[in-house]
Amino acid sequence: xxxxxxxxxxxxxxxxxxxxxxxxxxxxxxxxxxxxxxxxxxxxxxxxxxxxxxxxxxxxxxxxxxxxxxxxxxxxxxxxxxxxxxxxxxxxxxxxxxxxxxxxxxxxxxxxxxxxxxxxxxxxxxxxxxxxxxxxxxxxxxxxxxxxxxxxxxxxxxxxxxxxxxxxxxxxxxxxxxxxxxxxxxxxxxxxxxxxxxxxxxxxxxxxxxxxxxxxxxxxxxxxxxxxxxxxxxxxxxxxxxxxxxxxxxxxx
Numbered sequence: 001x002x003x004x005x006x007x008x009x010x011x012x013x014x015x016x017x018x019x020x021x022x023x024x025x026x027x028x029x030x031x032x033x034x035x036x037x038x039x040x041x042x043x044x045x046x047x048x049x050x051x052x053x054x055x056x057x058x059x060x061x062x063x064x065x066x067x068x069x070x071x072x073x074x075x076x077x078x079x080x081x082x083x084x085x086x087x088x089x090x091x092x093x094x095x096x097x098x099x100x101x102x103x104x105x106x107x108x109x110x111x112x113x114x115x116x117x118x119x120x121x122x123x124x125x126x127x128x129x130x131x132x133x134x135x136x137x138x139x140x141x142x143x144x145x146x147x148x149x150x151x152x153x154x155x156x157x158x159x160x161x162x163x164x165x166x167x168x169x170x171x172x173x174x175x176x177x178x179x180x181x182x183x184x185x186x187x188x189x190x191x192x193x194x195x196x197x198x199x200x201x202x203x204x205x206x207x208x209x210x211x212x213x214x215x216x217x218x219x220x221x222x223x224x225x226x227x228x229x230x231x232x233x234x235x236x237x238x239x240x241x242x243x244x245x246x247x248x249x250x251x252x253x
Contacts, residue, residue, distance in 0.1 A: 057081045059089035
């Protein structure tokens with residue numbers, strides 16, 4: 001996750017383990033739903049996710065795949081707000097955040113914190129978030145393979161939240177599950193039930209993809225305070241076991 005969400009007054013780590021349960025619940029719920037139910041189920045997923053992590057806003061964004069098309073053609077596909085106001089997540093305010101949306105479009109995660117050390121590329125937009133009353137924001141690209149399907153964006157108002165490896169891991173898992181559901185929905189809409197085969201990632205595939213991402217980010221260092229195990233919020237032995245179970249071996253350069 002980008003810098004800017006590391007320091008905090010409020011610790012949300014105790015809620016992180018329950019996110020792992022949500023990953024499983026959402027995966028099952030979205031997998032068994034047919035294409036007519038998926039959009040409604042996605043709305044419910046956003047609401048339950050926001051409530052579980054005590055976010056003030058959660059949005060599912062549609063982003064154009066073509067470079068240079070951000071932000072004019074970006075839009076809010078689904079949104080939930082604790083105050084019943086979309087805030088930053090409205091089609092009218094998205095054009096004010098071209099750098100944030102641009103990073104998401106490039107497949108990069110975004111972390112923005114008002115009054116904190118926001119990433120340089122988002123620093124110029126910090127005033128926009130402050131004007132919207134948002135103190136912390138997390139954006140995750142939604143991808144299946146190299147294909148970008150949109151972005152999941154969460155925001156908090158008031159006191160800042162602690163950004164722990166466990167919370168990051170849980171949110172990435174949820175993002176992967178939503179990505180799979182969007183790919184399936186897109187595939188079924190395009191095929192019209194004739195020739196296409198829905199794209200649905202299994203829980204093992206979601207877990208494997210995320211662990212690989214964290215291992216690459218940590219340069220394949222498993223142990224230590226900056227190793228992959230610590231980033232994932234698990235013991236070294238647990239990570240080694242899961243790597244073996246999922247068939248993950250260090251990539252050759």
